Amino acid sequence: MTIRHLLGTAALALAPAGLALAQDVPELPPCENCADSMVIMSWGGAYQNSQLKAYVEPYVAATGITVTWDESSNEAVAKLRAAQEAGNQPFDLVDVEGPDSQRACDEGLAIEIDHDEVLAPAPDGTPASEDFGESIVNECFIPQIVFSTTFGYRTDVAEWEGRTPDDLCDVFDLEAFPGRRSLQASPKKNLEWALICDGVPADEVYDVLSEPEGVERALAKLDTIRDQVIWWNAGAETPQLLADKEVVIGSTYNGRLFSVIAEQGQPVDMLWDWQVFDFDGWIVPAGLSEERMNRVMHFLRFATDTQRLADQAKYIAYGPARASSQPLVSTHAELGIEMAPHMPTNPANQVNYLVNSIDWWADNQDEVEARFQNWLAQ
């Protein structure tokens, strides 16, 4: 069973819309004065597939609208900005990480949302804003999932002589754990990890980074392994590099590692130590016509309800952002394995963890990103 295979079946399921899912077609309130198509920007790969299965396909089956995917979420802000300059908004709904939603919100590229009005309450009547809790990181953001960025390593590296990395700082230890690593070509998370392994207590990481020397200190730590690092841009690169033995250890989103381990059966294991939590969710771009807006709101109410977010976790190992969805997470839809142990929110997995500071990154991203990219290119 591979990702390709999953996508293949997804495609087959798409063709006779709703055939396989006929029994699941949910009861939806009618949508008045709504557009009959949507363009959704997302991340592609296994994540987009989980969205497709958990709520886009059922929604399409129930309403008969057409959905077009645009897999450019890692360039979401650029695309939205270009669309704003053009005065022509091609996207109806955009999937972004928390910090990007902050940027889009600050720049007026996304509209502000009244969460209790737009989103469905929990089955027990808890209002959405309460059910989502702190995952609502700003007024524009409609959370879907909690994910973490963490490490995976190969379990068959001869040079490690039976040692397995169980500490984040093993990533920086080229003596005990020789071999190439893959890290994201972005300062986010890498700087935090570098400081933690440079002896900074976790709760002081952002204070240290705020000092002028803080970023340099983190980069100096990264310098110690730089020769051995392959830098990735897309979340699927590390799983691929691990599977190809191009690297022995690498960071990526935990759901992608789940695919490699559970679905592809590669000799790879997780290193959960100091995983960094982040939220991913929807933003609604500014500048939609009334019909399109109605359609988006209609879809959002369905796609973020308690059952749908729990369903998503059947396809990918990300935790639902709703408190009320979490008890509903069960087994993988196709593999039948228990999902809980693979969730970043599983207690055994979150002995040490860090929550990505969206405020700090929103304020400092421009400066730090520029410095990091220069460091990377030098």
Next chain:
Amino acid sequence: MALPAYASAGQRIWHYGFRILCGLIFFYLIAPILVIIPLSFNAQNFFTFTPEMLALDPAGYSLRHYRDFFTNIDWQLPLWNSLKIAPMATLIAVTLGTLAAVGLSQSHVPFRRAIMAVLISPMIVPLIISAAGMYFFYSRIGLQGTYWGVVLAHAALGIPFVIITVTATLVGFDRSLTRAAASLGAGPLRTFWRVQLPLILPGVIAGGLFAFVTSFDEVVVVMFMGAAGQKTLPWQMFTGLREQISPTILAAATVLVAVSVVLLAVLELLRRRNERLRGLAPS
């Protein structure tokens, strides 16, 4: 360059050494393209020859990646997009390009050099610059992310090839033929259709093939200019290579190699026809 019978030992060594060297370079040129063909029939999800494949065990080979390519919507949609975009871009490039090439071949064209430089520039300007410029400008006029936006951009990129090939054919064109047609009472349009076009047709077709391939293979501009609905085959391959190398890419690549073999064959036939027409039969 056959080796004469009286060649010295040194000359012999050099002669064969040189051929081996050239053989190696030819190998470097062609092997990467050939090697992906058997790999695309790999029964496993690997990019290297499995022991079964090396043992020529039929179980090591399969058509699964081709099945994926021809059934998976992720590949079929881009394939159809490519097939919809490239012919339209070619049509525009060939029509406008042939007219302009005929105009440029007249004897008294003011600013000929400057015009030529402008028309050839899409071939010379780095693609990333073209892509960025078109992205910003087409966004502003609402063509970004549309079928016609991509078609226009690709037509512009294909034009230099049409100009170059058609102009080259026109260089060898015997002007007395058009004069003869004119003196026999044919209007300029009729002369063009009945006399000039049939003779320069090989050049036009060759230019069209270039324009087609330019659009069909182009990835940088379409990634900026297109939206999801215009995703083309090279774009899908690029995404696949960057994010998730699936052997289906190799199946797609093999299909594309087959396409280029066909194009090459057509071009070779045209070349022969052209040489025959001009009385330059291959020696």
Next chain:
Amino acid sequence: MADATLTGPIPPAPGGAAARPPEAGPMLAADGTPLRLSLQRSLRRQKLRALLLIAPLLLFVLVTFVFPIGDMLMRSVDNRIVPETLPRTVEALAADPSPVPGEPVFEALLLDLAIAEERKVHTRLGTRLNYEWAGASSLFRAAGREVGRFDHYADQMRALDPRMGDGAAWAAWMGTPDAPGPLRGLARSPAAYDEWAALTAAAGRDPLDRAPADWVLTALALDLRGPLPPEAASALAPFDPAALERAPIRDIFLEQDRKWGEPGIWNAIRLYSGPFTPGYYLAALDRQLSPEGGIVLRPATERIHVFLFVRTLVMSLVITGFCILLGYPVAYLLASLPARTANLLMILVLLPFWTSLLVRTSAWKVLLQQQGVINDILVWAGIVADNARLVMINNQAGTIIAMTHILLPFMILPLYSVMKGIPPSYVRAARSLGANDWTAFWRVYFPQSVPGIGAGSILVFILAIGYYITPELVGGTSGVFISNRIAYHISTSLNWGLAAALGALLLVFVLILYWTYDRLVGIDNVKLGG
């Protein structure tokens, strides 16, 4: 002169066409018009027809290609965001040369920033200024969050007079520019109110029902410092401006962030306050304006582009060099073989040439991996150990190997067409005159093939320095080119001005090469596909 010679029968006079002897009678064409005129007319018609044939395409290329690029290049000097977002600050700053300006500038900044925040453009302004002074982005973001709620004055005013929080009262005070209210004559508050009312209305709310924002009240407080026009004073009565406890806006800003008290941000705003800026070009060359107005190098940690340009040039040269080394023997062989064999072997050159770039790049990605075919063969042959597999991808080696392969046909084809034209008799003559094989080749054949090397090299070099896809896929971080940096700035960092400036520099360089090529080879002599 061209026209004069075309008139044929008129003898060319030493002084040129204008000096034609006046007594020479005009020669007539068959229809009685002077031949000169008739020919000129026919020539004009011919020119016109040629131009008409060319015009549609020329127009097409200009509109779809040349104009968009020119339009993008305008972004490399566009700095309107600063004067348009901070109009009052820029004006006040012009009158205040001190390193950290005084109260009037801060008052102007308060209004500019509050309005910018309402319009959600302050973060982009911060991003813009951050290119020149690292720290501006976070400064503007944080200030933007708080500036709308700088409530030192607003709280007092609302406490003193409930009308201060009443949209209808404000509307009556201010009126409109056409129907001015009693407070219309004040310096800051009418503009602030108009902005606020327009933004409120744009958000679908009625300004009459809404309490004006804190910054609008602050603007009024600042206006109420001196003696008031009588109609304003009577309209505001019984409100007494003297009851307000005054505090400098400057202190409020400094309390919000001490960076406002440092010269850095002010230098940046001063230097980049015009609608056009050389800043992006300077940044593209790792330079910046100094506070004194000179041009200085950026700090070492920010110098990157010159390095990348040099790397792009060096790697392109290396690739061109490899193409010559590999292409020359092949072209020589092809040119010297009988046509039938040569045509057959030519397929080996043309097939890669016609094969999709993506196909060739994927092939290399597959071949060069550590678990790829090449490493497998090397391990199998015992040349490298299984645990010491060669790293040939995600570095410069990967870029050079793959790009040499991709560009090699562009070297072989022009070389071949030049070598085809070298008569074999020259080399035979040299031999018969006693030259050995090497001398005959080096002294006779090689010099004649140099134009082919020149044509091929420039072509390969032009194509190489603009490459994006292949370095992106196989280059890692050490093997990427300036094009990849441009793409990064367009789609990730969103620094479109810098992307345009880098693009413009690259473009100039390519155009110089293009021009050289045109001079040396002639652009219409490019041979495609042999």
